[in-house]
Amino acid sequence: MNRRILAVLVAVLLAIGGAVLVILYAKKADERAIAAAQPTAVWIAKEPIPAGTSLKDAQRTELIEETRVAASAVPSGALTEVSADNNALVALSEVQAGEFLIAARFGTTPVGSKAIEVPSGKLAVSVELSDPARVGTFVTPGTRIAIYSSYKIKALGDDERSKAINDNDVKGTSVLLDDVQVIGMGDSPLAAPASSATTEKEEDSKAKSKAASFLVTVAVTPEQATRLIHGINEYELYAALRGSDAKIPPNAQVNDMTIFKTVLP
Secondary structure (H helix, E strand, C coil): CHHHHHHHHHHHHHHHHHHHHHHHHHHHHHHHHHHHHCEEEEEEECCCECCCCEHHHHHHCCCEEEEEEEHHHCCCCECCCCCCCCCCCEECCCECCCCECEHHHEECCCCCCCCCCCCCCCEEEEEEEECHHHCCCCCCCCCEEEEEEEEECCCCCCCHHHHHHHHCCCEEEEEEEEEEEEEEEECCCCCCCCCCCCHHHHHHHHHHHHCCEEEEEEEECHHHHHHHHHHHHHCEEEEEECCCCCCCCCCCEEECCCCCCCCCC
16 A cells, blocks of 8 residues: 555655646746847948948948847857947948848958959949048048039120130039949059140149059949040049938039129129
């Protein structure tokens, strides 16, 4: 009888122990499931990030953004913060829009011999600008700029207004390209400037060559490339760093007669 009672007690204890283990396992599984679903901060690319762009510049120009996803959806090595400890690192190759920022994709030097990545469907065109004309050191790969052109106005016709314009050497400035992306920076031009047609232009060119100049490489459409290259060869160019909400009228222009809201009679 005692043996039978003992066997029953052992069976009851085993059953209770098994139930406890099942409950503990289920609790742990629930905790793991909750942890996996917990929102975790990660960084993703809002826009394509050119190779060589630092995390600091990508953040400043809003190429990247912080978002929150379930912990289980975060890929291995994903950046969970951009701070002073890592914001000097640069993209080793182009990062496409929508990608998670993976630590292994950033380092100190872009991979391979190709220093820049040209976005699909675009052309890379280099513009030689003075330090003020490139907004000092604030234009970096990944930033977006507007490019303005200044030129001498030549009026056709024999009327008084055309004669006054031509006699007074009137100059104008227009928006050449209202929004282009910088994909590279350098200190010297890729090609020598075209030869000038007149002695006056040669002197101007020599004077400008003595001033410090820097190479800014931008990604443009084929149509924009035609306009930009003509502007490089014929006009004086100046860049402006765009703010995120800047609205630039693409046809904006001004000249010596209209800059103070006055015109010739």
